[in-house]
Amino acid sequence: MATHRVIEAALQAAVDDGVFPGAQLSVRLHGELQCAVVAGRLSSEPPGLLVQPSTIYDLASLTKPLVTVTSIVLLIQRAKVALEDPIQQVLVELEGTPIGEATVRDLLAHRSGLPGWRPIYERLEARGMTPGHSSGSQFLRDAVLSMIRDEPLIYVRGERSVYSDLGFMLLGFLVERLSSLALDRWCEEAIARPTGADPLLFRPVAGSGQSLPDVSRIAPTEQDVWRDCLLRGEVHDENAASMGGVAGHAGLFGTAESVLAVSGAWLRGYHGRESILEEKFVRQFTTRQESVSRSSWALGWDTPSAPSSSGSCFSERSFGHLGYTGTSLWIDPLCELEVVLLSNRVHPTRKNEKIKVFRPLIHDLVYREYVA
Numbered sequence: 001m002a003t004h005r006v007i008e009a010a011l012q013a014a015v016d017d018g019v020f021p022g023a024q025l026s027v028r029l030h031g032e033l034q035c036a037v038v039a040g041r042l043s044s045e046p047p048g049l050l051v052q053p054s055t056i057y058d059l060a061s062l063t064k065p066l067v068t069v070t071s072i073v074l075l076i077q078r079a080k081v082a083l084e085d086p087i088q089q090v091l092v093e094l095e096g097t098p099i100g101e102a103t104v105r106d107l108l109a110h111r112s113g114l115p116g117w118r119p120i121y122e123r124l125e126a127r128g129m130t131p132g133h134s135s136g137s138q139f140l141r142d143a144v145l146s147m148i149r150d151e152p153l154i155y156v157r158g159e160r161s162v163y164s165d166l167g168f169m170l171l172g173f174l175v176e177r178l179s180s181l182a183l184d185r186w187c188e189e190a191i192a193r194p195t196g197a198d199p200l201l202f203r204p205v206a207g208s209g210q211s212l213p214d215v216s217r218i219a220p221t222e223q224d225v226w227r228d229c230l231l232r233g234e235v236h237d238e239n240a241a242s243m244g245g246v247a248g249h250a251g252l253f254g255t256a257e258s259v260l261a262v263s264g265a266w267l268r269g270y271h272g273r274e275s276i277l278e279e280k281f282v283r284q285f286t287t288r289q290e291s292v293s294r295s296s297w298a299l300g301w302d303t304p305s306a307p308s309s310s311g312s313c314f315s316e317r318s319f320g321h322l323g324y325t326g327t328s329l330w331i332d333p334l335c336e337l338e339v340v341l342l343s344n345r346v347h348p349t350r351k352n353e354k355i356k357v358f359r360p361l362i363h364d365l366v367y368r369e370y371v372a
Contacts, residue, residue, distance in 0.1 A: 011040075042344075060236060063248070114167050263340065310330040
């Protein structure tokens, strides 16, 4: 198929140009898979095996929409929480603090007042707390919650939007508290299994209660200075790693096929078709929030704003998200287009930022080849 070869050639050219060691790209239109191409190798130092459709990638911040945002919708549908609920109603440890007054909506729209990032992992390490800490993971997670609680807000809640990992860490705790399950267990039972997303999991080399993949299927990420090793199957994000690899902002691993499984639930829900997600909530969560000027954020999903990683062709109703390791998902509900790009562009170092140029180009190419 000519179009298939055009996409494959573009992906291979990116490998040759050093954008990433290898990648998967899947395109689905009107529910029909148009292409699932792979290029390159799992690693460059040393040269790894060829990328396969079964290669598993660290999805990084795709964890936010695929797990945390999807979970919030499911919990709203079950009347466990509402968008306007202050998070201190559930996370009672936050009562009486400025961040405790932030609503679920504030956190989803990145307008809570929290900074984008803080070195939580360094603060935990300074206290002698690591994922293997003898007091247990709940003690460690309580410590993280306390650190975010005590973090000074950097702007007045609702006045502007600052993309925040810390906010989504709180949302992850919220999901756990409301579901009475650890986030990885909840993800398996409420999202992965019902959507048929397999593999889609946290801690792929150290998890429990599910079938773990062969480590040879997992693309490595960075040669990490903090952990003094090449990361493979261990989450790249340091804060998520310090929390045992399970967090609301990062930690998820999967394939392009498994990402499409959850993406499809959102797209079907958008059009009122059979899905674990109801139409009214999907439309609400994927609509840009107008309360903050110059923000492109919907509720946990981003929307196109020039210049956009989705390129120049996706409609204004599109929604998507990026992942720091070199991953992305963009969905255009008007033409029912879903595009998943998974790579390990941080291998062997995060200093490689060539993907910033590649992302919009590949989305424009996909749109021209399959839609225009």
